[in-house]
Amino acid sequence: xxxxxxxNPQISQIPELKNIWQNAFGDSGEFIxxxxxxxxxxxxxxxxxxxxxxxxxxxxxxxxxxxxxxAYIYAVATxxxxxxxxxxxxxxxxxxxxxxxxxxxxxxxxPGSESLFDFYEKQGFKTACFITENEVMPQGQKITINKxxxxxxxxxxxxxxxxxxxxxxxxxxxxxxxxxDFYAGENFVMAANITDGVLNAVEFLGDTNLLPQIVFTLxxxxxxxxxxxxxxxxxMFCPLTKIKSPNYFGLAFD
Numbered sequence: 001x002x003x004x005x006x007x008n009p010q011i012s013q014i015p016e017l018k019n020i021w022q023n024a025f026g027d028s029g030e031f032i033x034x035x036x037x038x039x040x041x042x043x044x045x046x047x048x049x050x051x052x053x054x055x056x057x058x059x060x061x062x063x064x065x066x067x068x069x070x071a072y073i074y075a076v077a078t079x080x081x082x083x084x085x086x087x088x089x090x091x092x093x094x095x096x097x098x099x100x101x102x103x104x105x106x107x108x109x110x111p112g113s114e115s116l117f118d119f120y121e122k123q124g125f126k127t128a129c130f131i132t133e134n135e136v137m138p139q140g141q142k143i144t145i146n147k148x149x150x151x152x153x154x155x156x157x158x159x160x161x162x163x164x165x166x167x168x169x170x171x172x173x174x175x176x177x178x179x180x181d182f183y184a185g186e187n188f189v190m191a192a193n194i195t196d197g198v199l200n201a202v203e204f205l206g207d208t209n210l211l212p213q214i215v216f217t218l219x220x221x222x223x224x225x226x227x228x229x230x231x232x233x234x235x236m237f238c239p240l241t242k243i244k245s246p247n248y249f250g251l252a253f254d
Contacts, residue, residue, distance in 0.1 A: 005049050006094045008042045009057070016054050017045075024077035034178035035059075035075075035253075039171040044071075046095045048087050055079050056087040058095060060107070061175075064167040065246050068105035072168070074253060076109075092123045100240040107238045108166060110252040117233065125236035128245035132229025134208070136199075138216035145185045145217050150174075153182035156189040157250075160205035165248040176202075176251060185210070191251070192225075199223035203250045226250075 009017060018032050039061065048056040056078040060071040073095070078087045099107055109125065111117050117127065148156070150173040161167065176191060180202060183190045188206025192199055199220040204211070204227045215223040228248055235249035 003051055006046060006091065007049070009045055009047050009054065011042065013047075013054060014040070017047075017057060020054060020057060020077055020079055021075060023080065025075070031179075035175055038178060039175040041171070044171075046091060046098065048091050055082045056091045058088075058091055060095075060099075061168070061172050062170065063108065063172065064169075065105065065165075065243065066163055068241075068243060069103065070106045070108060070166070070243075071099050071104050072166075072172070072249075073107050073109040088119075089123060096124065096238060096240065105239070105241045105243045106245075107240065108235050108246065108249050110235050110249070110254065112254070117236065120236050123238070125238045126245070127233045127235075128237035129235035129247065129249045130230045130232060131234040131250075132227050132231040134211060134223070134225045134227060136211045136215050136223040136225055138220060138222075139212035140216055141213060142217045143185055143210065143213050145183050145214065148182045148184050148189075150177050150182060152184065153189060153191065156184050157203075157205055160189060162247065164244060164246055166246045166250070168251045172251060175253060179253070183214075185214070188214070190214070190225075194218065194220060197221045199225065201225040202252070202254075203227075205250070 014036060021032050045059045047054045058073055058076040060073045063070050063072050076088055096107060111120055154169055154173055180191045180193045188210055190201050190204045192201035197220055199215055199218055204225050208227055211225055237245045
């Protein structure tokens, strides 16, 4: 007899969750471990189980929009042999109801591919936030750039965010800190890593005219830098109350 449940996982199921994640996304063990060490909480994870075996799972981070709590839904995955059976749709529907019951005002997510925008639209999400991805070559003169800690990054980025932008703190920054360094200078703040001489900025807020000088100052041969903009659909939003969609969502953990 098949018994299906939707519930929060147990700590003892973390190895099973890690295995599902690795098979679904192909991420390194280091990346997966960093999530579970810094950001995982059973109360922010929902699973479908059949006979106590997890077949579909999602996680979320707590964020804020106009001082109201919203969920950044992340890493939605179904085990390969159970895909295309509607489990992800069922889990999303159940999770949105769960979030609403727990006074979340809405949910945001970043589709992992263009094809998933249609899938999430069917689940009640609409494209809300856009970005621009900039390829930048080094140019100009050196400027002052300081490495900062996550607390200063959190404070500085708020200076560049507006009331209808999503605020991400706490477990968001704990996890992000394992992937990037934080930088600040006059008129900008940035989260980025440098790999093989290439600057990869997952978020840049501030004066985009500074980008070539930043790449030059950091000694990089090139930069791929994500900024506020309108060139590319990025995040989708599902309201759970009478709340306006965000104008900007910045820190996606892809």
